[in-house]
Amino acid sequence: MDISLRASFLPHDDPDASLAFYRDTLGFEVRADVGHGGMRWITVGPAGQPGTSLVLQPPAADPGVTEDERRTVVEMMAKGTYAGILLAAPDLDAVFARLRAGDAELVQEPTEQPYGVRDCAVRDPAGNMIRIQELR
Numbered sequence: 001m002d003i004s005l006r007a008s009f010l011p012h013d014d015p016d017a018s019l020a021f022y023r024d025t026l027g028f029e030v031r032a033d034v035g036h037g038g039m040r041w042i043t044v045g046p047a048g049q050p051g052t053s054l055v056l057q058p059p060a061a062d063p064g065v066t067e068d069e070r071r072t073v074v075e076m077m078a079k080g081t082y083a084g085i086l087l088a089a090p091d092l093d094a095v096f097a098r099l100r101a102g103d104a105e106l107v108q109e110p111t112e113q114p115y116g117v118r119d120c121a122v123r124d125p126a127g128n129m130i131r132i133q134e135l136r
Contacts, residue, residue: 005052007043010083010128011059011073015040017125018056025102026087028054054085056126077127080107084129092134096120110134 012018019042022028028044031053035041039061045053059065059073076082089095092110099122100106107121107129118134 007053007055008085009055009057010085010124010126011077012042012056012124012126013059013074013077014125015042015056015058018042019044021102021104021124022054022056025099025104027098080123080127080129082128084131086131086133088133088135090135092118092120092132095132 019030019033022042022044023030027047029047030042031045032043033040034043039058041058041061042056043053044056059070059077065073073082096106096110099120105123107123108119110118110120112118118136119131121129121131123129
């Protein structure tokens with residue numbers, strides 16, 4: 001089978017802060033910025049990888065989610081336990097320096113992990129956990 005990953009979704013609670021983080025701090029390209037009914041979906045992706053995108057969406061976008069579930073999602077986002085993504089870069093130290101300069105919420109400096117990867121961790125403005133592995 002020939003299957004590829006096209007897009008993944010992360011919630012956001014402040015579209016402007018999320019846009020600034022993914023575009024300005026991580027250097028992602030903005031592929032789409034769509035608003036509807038007071039909500040906003042922003043599609044970003046790494047430069048040079050047009051087939052891979054990250055869709056930043058409002059957590060209240062799914063009409064099947066109850067108010068109690070929405071509150072739970074917002075609480076989990078605030079704690080950084082709701083969603084996350086794993087990225088990779090050939091120069092982890094340069095990426096981490098850029099994150100530090102961009103006032104990102106740093107969780108873990110570049111570290112050689114006991115499970116065989118070197119990575120760091122940061123949270124985006126919505127609290128989503130982002131781990132970045134060093135490509136070797």
